[in-house]
Amino acid sequence: MIKSYIKSISFHVPEKVITNDDLAQVMDTSDEWIKTRTGIEQRHSVGDQCLGPADLGAIAAKKALDKSNTNKEDIDFVIFATSTPDYYVPGSGALFQEKMGLNTIGVLDIRQGCSGFVYALTVADQFIKSGDYKNILVIGAEVQTTQLDFDNEGRGTAVLFGDGATAALVCPSVDDSGILSSHLHSQGKFVSELGTEYPSSKYKDIITVDNVKNRDHHIHMNGREVFKHAVRRFPEVILEGLTYNNLKLEDIALIIPHQANLRITQAVQKKLDAPDNKIFSNIHKYGNTTAASVGIALCEALEQKRVERGDTIVLVAFGAGFQWGSIVLKW
Numbered sequence: 001m002i003k004s005y006i007k008s009i010s011f012h013v014p015e016k017v018i019t020n021d022d023l024a025q026v027m028d029t030s031d032e033w034i035k036t037r038t039g040i041e042q043r044h045s046v047g048d049q050c051l052g053p054a055d056l057g058a059i060a061a062k063k064a065l066d067k068s069n070t071n072k073e074d075i076d077f078v079i080f081a082t083s084t085p086d087y088y089v090p091g092s093g094a095l096f097q098e099k100m101g102l103n104t105i106g107v108l109d110i111r112q113g114c115s116g117f118v119y120a121l122t123v124a125d126q127f128i129k130s131g132d133y134k135n136i137l138v139i140g141a142e143v144q145t146t147q148l149d150f151d152n153e154g155r156g157t158a159v160l161f162g163d164g165a166t167a168a169l170v171c172p173s174v175d176d177s178g179i180l181s182s183h184l185h186s187q188g189k190f191v192s193e194l195g196t197e198y199p200s201s202k203y204k205d206i207i208t209v210d211n212v213k214n215r216d217h218h219i220h221m222n223g224r225e226v227f228k229h230a231v232r233r234f235p236e237v238i239l240e241g242l243t244y245n246n247l248k249l250e251d252i253a254l255i256i257p258h259q260a261n262l263r264i265t266q267a268v269q270k271k272l273d274a275p276d277n278k279i280f281s282n283i284h285k286y287g288n289t290t291a292a293s294v295g296i297a298l299c300e301a302l303e304q305k306r307v308e309r310g311d312t313i314v315l316v317a318f319g320a321g322f323q324w325g326s327i328v329l330k331w
């Protein structure tokens, strides 16, 4: 049976850095509050460069192709995950395709919030397994800082998010490495706890002056409710993947979770009774980059040699929807 593997992976974050102290200049917050509650010290931002996720994704993708000596002409499909699309319609995948100068291959957009990369990688895995595709680019890219509410009313969410992109080249495995399993879940019951509701086609004017006044076009979140579900679902879906593969925590070299909040990661570690070196965190540098975060974390774990060839690792995410999932893979 065909398996898929990540042949190469890269990331890109814009140069501009917003520190916690910078945020304290524009809203009633402090470095101490943000660091203690979230572990975040800074995040990257496109600033006023007018760049969207397709732009950041293209930079990350070029690096991934260079790394693996792959010609863009060999790419036969693109899966683009973002929750902050460049356009309302079409999805960012089409813009990405144009920026990359790819030919008329198919592109698919994924709108699964923080679980976007795990969902996108799962779809790529299934496409590769079908035998019809050989080189799929999976992009997770996000431009959050242009739509956050950098005012006192938005401080509960604005301090959490940052911009960035990751790109993975997914191909048929040539040995026993690759994706072993993936488990995806969703619970739309909690859709109102985290999201951006406007612009919405449900309403005649899509977005009104009143929406803007009420700040309805910014992301909103019930932080405590998200926290509660995240610390339950992360360990649950990690264990689901391990059980499916007949593996124990000791068999796993590293768990790479979506970077939502250091306190969430620590609570997950505690629930699993995992040692410090078994769970990866880089949230202090980037904040929550939503669909990009798992890929960026995997890139840095590889750079730091926390993942070596032959290691079994778990990628895991939870976010808006609520939607969550895990992938167990042999590197």
Ligand SMILES: CC(C)(COP(=O)(O)OP(=O)(O)OC[C@H]1O[C@@H](n2cnc3c(N)ncnc32)[C@H](O)[C@@H]1OP(=O)(O)O)[C@@H](O)C(=O)NCCC(=O)NCCS
Binding pocket: 028, 029, 030, 033, 034, 037, 038, 114, 155, 156, 157, 159, 160, 194, 221, 222, 223, 224, 226, 227, 230, 260, 261, 264, 288, 318, 319, 320
């Ligand atoms: C967002 C989060 C850090 C807030 O922490 P919390 O301990 O739940 O804090 P609360 O929302 O209860 O707010 C506590 C106080 O801090 C204040 N506060 C909120 N944001 C603040 C900020 N940036 N700076 C300073 N004070 C802030 C609140 O207004 C509140 O003040 P009050 O007690 O006077 O009403 C936390 O709920 C969380 O991490 N949730 C998960 C979020 C997440 O990871 N989402 C990503 C999607 S996967």
